[in-house]
Amino acid sequence: MNKSLRIGLVFFLATFSLGSTLQCYKCSDYSGRCSNVQDCTYEDACLSLSERGGKTIRRCIRYTDCDNARLTQMFPAVSGFTYRCCSSNLCNASPATLISRSFLGFLVSLVVFWCCLI
Template sequence: MKCCLGLFLLLCCGVLHLGSGLSCYKCSDYTGRCSNVQDCTYEDSCISLSERDGKTIRQCIRYTDCDNSRLSQMFPSISSFNYRCCSSNLCNSGSTVTTATSVLALAGSLLGVWWCWV
């Protein structure tokens, strides 16, 4: 029973990210590779903003600023861009590795809890 309680608490902490704020990649480059990590506030989300010429900006941004008109005001020198805002740790990497890792961790935790109850 203690095993089940421990796994349940681990699962809750992993899903809810208790005790920590959001972390996002922070860089501005043409390569798509980024290793700098920035700690954000609870009001922030991560953004990955891609310019037409191939440059990508990754950073923390207020969740309320994640709309086309607000971003146009914040980045006036960029005439054409695509963007994606997200709210999980390091989700602005540009790859699906972070998402896949999170899904696998969640599935493993659920399997562990189910295994204890069987």
């Protein structure tokens, strides 16, 4: 396979998911492990809301609702929480999952780069 074809293939694979909708994890549990994936709308973000007792809620949410006052209204049964809203696919995963996905992405990038140089 010639070098320009390889570079074109890498570019195509890197941009393939740009037109797709945002995907977020959707669950409410104490374990931090979540495998349910939800497709969001174009005006959504991914929410990860952690209750003081250890329960974490993950789901799509309107980006404009990502503030403390609005979340307090949306989750009246939750007395104390921290939250994070983000806008990349599956970014509301647990911190351990994010680290492993980042490392895997780094390894794949290195392999693809190495293959293009050969």
